[in-house]
Amino acid sequence: MAFFRSLQDSAFTDWFLGSDSIWTYPTVLTLHTVGMAMLVGASIVVHLRVLHVGSGFPIERLRTLYNIIWTGFAINLISGVVLFVTEAADRAVDPVFYVKLGSIGLALWSGVVVKRRVIDRVKVPLGAGGTTRLLSLGSLGLWTVAIVAGRLMAYLKK
Amino acid sequence: MKRVLIFLGLGVAIVATTVPASAHHSFAMFDMEKNVDYRGVITDWKWQNPHVHFTVLVKPAARVDPQTVGTWDVEGGSVNIMARQGWTRASYKIGDPIELVGHPMKDGSKGISLFYAIRPDGSRLYHDIARPKDDVKKDGGK
Amino acid sequence: MAGFSTWLESTAISKALFGLSWLWPACESLHFLGLCILIGCAGLLDLRLMGFFRGVAIRDVKAFMPWGIAGFCVNLATGALFLIMQPHLYLTSGVWWSKVGFIAMAGLNALFFETRLSGSALALAPDAEMPPALKIVGALSLFSWFAVLYCGRMLPYLGTGN
Numbered sequence: 001m002a003f004f005r006s007l008q009d010s011a012f013t014d015w016f017l018g019s020d021s022i023w024t025y026p027t028v029l030t031l032h033t034v035g036m037a038m039l040v041g042a043s044i045v046v047h048l049r050v051l052h053v054g055s056g057f058p059i060e061r062l063r064t065l066y067n068i069i070w071t072g073f074a075i076n077l078i079s080g081v082v083l084f085v086t087e088a089a090d091r092a093v094d095p096v097f098y099v100k101l102g103s104i105g106l107a108l109w110s111g112v113v114v115k116r117r118v119i120d121r122v123k124v125p126l127g128a129g130g131t132t133r134l135l136s137l138g139s140l141g142l143w144t145v146a147i148v149a150g151r152l153m154a155y156l157k158k
Numbered sequence: 159m160k161r162v163l164i165f166l167g168l169g170v171a172i173v174a175t176t177v178p179a180s181a182h183h184s185f186a187m188f189d190m191e192k193n194v195d196y197r198g199v200i201t202d203w204k205w206q207n208p209h210v211h212f213t214v215l216v217k218p219a220a221r222v223d224p225q226t227v228g229t230w231d232v233e234g235g236s237v238n239i240m241a242r243q244g245w246t247r248a249s250y251k252i253g254d255p256i257e258l259v260g261h262p263m264k265d266g267s268k269g270i271s272l273f274y275a276i277r278p279d280g281s282r283l284y285h286d287i288a289r290p291k292d293d294v295k296k297d298g299g300k
Numbered sequence: 301m302a303g304f305s306t307w308l309e310s311t312a313i314s315k316a317l318f319g320l321s322w323l324w325p326a327c328e329s330l331h332f333l334g335l336c337i338l339i340g341c342a343g344l345l346d347l348r349l350m351g352f353f354r355g356v357a358i359r360d361v362k363a364f365m366p367w368g369i370a371g372f373c374v375n376l377a378t379g380a381l382f383l384i385m386q387p388h389l390y391l392t393s394g395v396w397w398s399k400v401g402f403i404a405m406a407g408l409n410a411l412f413f414e415t416r417l418s419g420s421a422l423a424l425a426p427d428a429e430m431p432p433a434l435k436i437v438g439a440l441s442l443f444s445w446f447a448v449l450y451c452g453r454m455l456p457y458l459g460t461g462n
Binding site for chain 1 (some may be wrong): 333335337339344353358364446449453454
Binding site (some may be wrong): 235236 | 318319321388390456457458459
């Protein structure tokens with residue numbers, strides 16, 4: 001905890017949050033939104049396809065969308081770490097933050113399992129068909145939870 | 159298969175229990191119709207995005223409105239917007255006296271949405287571009 | 301505009317809606333979800349028009365658009381609610397009007413595509429090279445939606461007034 005407190009009370013945090021330049025906090029926050037649009041937007045398309053939307057779209061071509069998913073995730077991992085540092089002590093004890101991270105982790109994991117099952121056609125010990133659709137449905141739900149949790153965090157700031 | 163469903167179910171359950179519990183505290187509202195004048199001393203000063211926050215201690219005194227007495231958590235706007243209105247990190251510091259006009263919480267808890275501060279020379283530091291429709295009593299109110 | 305904003309904010313409907321403390325945060329969450337669906341589905345079509353996903357028929361990409369439109373409708377509705385609840389944050393903001401401008405740009409671009417180019421686009425062979433007109437339409441659309449996102453997210457920092 002002392003480590004998180006030292007991050008939140010650091011000179012970097014003071015500069016980053018106190019700067020009136022739009023290139024510090026506002027830009028990092030907006031990058032986080034761009035990353036979200038890429039990560040969740042592309043994931044939504046993948047899972048909609050698995051759930052039979054646009055059934056003429058060749059399912060193996062969804063592979064390209066995973067490049068967008070991982071790029072969006074990378075943007076949000078970096079911007080997210082920066083934002084976390086500035087409120088590290090408050091977030092470390094915030095249950096909603098853990099709900100957000102947990103749902104993101106589960107959503108990404110289910111997205112990878114879906115990819116392996118229907119795009120890579122790798123055998124995984126979880127069955128076939130209906131299970132994949134259930135995973136996609138669950139993934140959509142988890143992304144929803146992640147976004148709601150993210151918004152909720154803004155209202156629980158100290 | 160069962161493991162997957164259990165994971166997902168757990169996730170949903172966690173959210174379902176967390177959201178109502180936290181919502182109870184988080185979405186309290188300011189009474190935007192009320193402009194109240196507060197005179198006190200800065201006891202905490204956070205010049206930071208996304209919202210500037212400072213606390214003001216209003217002590218009881220002869221001409222002080224009893225409803226304004228106490229320690230108040232004042233919420234301002236973003237650093238960027240407030241800086242454009244003339245605020246700086248150095249506008250106030252802990253221990254400085256401050257007079258401000260703001261909107262208190264509807265539920266009576268000690269929170270204020272900043273409207274403007276009044277400088278010693280009488281000039282106003284607004285939190286944003288919004289301006290008062292009408293003046294507020296400056297003699298402590300009755 | 302400032303006068304209209306003051307009047308709107310004084311109406312019963314504005315106060316009633318803003319008085320529901322859960323409504324504003326709920327609209328924010330929906331607005332974020334809506335933008336993800338919109339950018340996901342419209343973005344897919346934009347990328348196809350720009351030449352990515354070669355070999356996939358445009359018809360099969362357009363099939364996602366009803367969902368994209370649904371996302372847009374969610375954001376139009378939540379956006380209208382924000383406007384009614386707190387008009388003073390938007391109506392005098394150059395950043396907000398820029399956002400509206402970019403939405404109009406995306407909309408007009410889409411209308412142009414639907415009425416003038418859609419027929420020939422759908423007739424293209426799936427592995428055909430995309431003609432320049434379609435590439436421009438796709439790129440303009442993708443740019444517009446991200447510009448909308450930028451203006452929206454930066455508004456509390458770039459300014460609510462000019």
